[in-house]
Amino acid sequence: MLLMGESINGTRKQVAEAIQARDAEFIKTLATDQVAAGAGLLDVNGGVAGGDEVADISWLIETVMSVTDMQLMVDSASPVALDAGVRAIIAAGGKVPFINSISGEQSRIDAVLPLVEKYKCPVIGLCLSDEGIPPTAEDRFAVAKQLYDLCTGAGLPGEDLWIDPLVMAVSADSTAAQVTMDALKLVKERLPVRTTGGLSNVSFGLPNRALLNRTFVAMCAGLGIDGAVLDVRNKAMMANIKAIEALRGEDNFCGGYLKAHRAGILE
Numbered sequence: 001m002l003l004m005g006e007s008i009n010g011t012r013k014q015v016a017e018a019i020q021a022r023d024a025e026f027i028k029t030l031a032t033d034q035v036a037a038g039a040g041l042l043d044v045n046g047g048v049a050g051g052d053e054v055a056d057i058s059w060l061i062e063t064v065m066s067v068t069d070m071q072l073m074v075d076s077a078s079p080v081a082l083d084a085g086v087r088a089i090i091a092a093g094g095k096v097p098f099i100n101s102i103s104g105e106q107s108r109i110d111a112v113l114p115l116v117e118k119y120k121c122p123v124i125g126l127c128l129s130d131e132g133i134p135p136t137a138e139d140r141f142a143v144a145k146q147l148y149d150l151c152t153g154a155g156l157p158g159e160d161l162w163i164d165p166l167v168m169a170v171s172a173d174s175t176a177a178q179v180t181m182d183a184l185k186l187v188k189e190r191l192p193v194r195t196t197g198g199l200s201n202v203s204f205g206l207p208n209r210a211l212l213n214r215t216f217v218a219m220c221a222g223l224g225i226d227g228a229v230l231d232v233r234n235k236a237m238m239a240n241i242k243a244i245e246a247l248r249g250e251d252n253f254c255g256g257y258l259k260a261h262r263a264g265i266l267e
Contacts, residue, residue: 001221001226001244002194002226003038003040003041003232004043004229004230005034005035005039005041005042006043006198006229007030007233008027008043008044009075010046010047011048014026015027016049016051019048020048024063028064028066028067032067034233035068035070038232038241039232040070040071040227041071041073041098041227042064043072043073043075043100044061044064044073044074044075044085045057046059046060046076046081047075053080054084058088061089061092062088062092065092071094071095071096072089072097073097073098073100073124074086074089074097074098074100076100079111079115082099082112082115085097086119090119096121096122097122098121098122098162099112099116099119100124101125102116102123102147102150103126103128103129103143103147104126104127104130104147105128105129113150113154117156120155121160123151123160124162125144125147125151125193126143126164127141127144127165128166129143133168135179136179137185137186140179141186144163144165144186145191147161147163148161158191158192159193160194161194162194162195162226163191163193163196164197164198165183165187165195166197167197167200167216168201169201169202169203171204171205171206172204172205177202177216180220181219184220184223184224184225185223188224194227195225195227196226196228197220197228197229198229199213199216199217200213200230200231202216210236210237213237214240217237217240221244238260239265239266242256243257
């Protein structure tokens with residue numbers, strides 16, 4: 001599984017304060033801690049309320065790239081900030097970044113698809129349309145198919161489109177997790193793309209969220225999900241993932257599992 005570290009996000013209070021204060025050491029520590037914990041990709045979001053997002057995301061990227069050469073994911077609601085972030089990474093000689101994200105909303109297609117075509121960046125595709133989050137798995141698949149056709153038509157290889165079937169809280173809708181898993185199954189069966197998601201949304205509003213999150217990750221892993229956006233510093237979650245990788249045959253001779261055991265990561 002490609003683990004996408006979610007912690008460098010300007011919508012979080014401490015990160016926003018660090019961006020505003022240009023506290024490079026705080027951001028560097030967030031980056032290196034996630035790398036050490038097992039992230040395979042770092043999401044970078046400079047969306048601070050009232051800030052200059054282009055300047056902020058450029059500073060964030062420069063700061064993160066000063067301590068790691070890990071592939072980054074430029075995350076913004078602003079296409080101008082997305083473009084600036086991608087250009088900053090490429091200009092600095094970094095790995096071609098992910099873009100987060102495109103969706104089935106026409107305004108987002110108009111804004112982001114040209115960037116996908118220009119840079120050929122891997123991109124997260126949200127199963128979201130102009131009508132909102134589709135209520136059924138089939139309807140979410142229809143958005144995924146639309147995004148596949150658009151992105152591959154723009155020259156992006158199918159495996160560089162990472163479909164997110166969207167995860168809603170089971171506290172608000174008891175069928176939410178099952179709809180997400182049904183949509184995931186349809187995408188895995190019918191499209192040559194990869195899949196990911198912010199799986200921790202499933203537990204919003206409930207006690208012992210960590211238990212629900214770990215369980216849901218395992219359930220989605222059983223359906224073949226290729227990645228997840230999560231806090232890789234959560235040791236219990238990472239222990240779960242090490243077990244998943246061993247059981248899915250993705251850990252040669254269980255080397256990663258044994259290494260984690262020796263390091264005291266498994267719980």
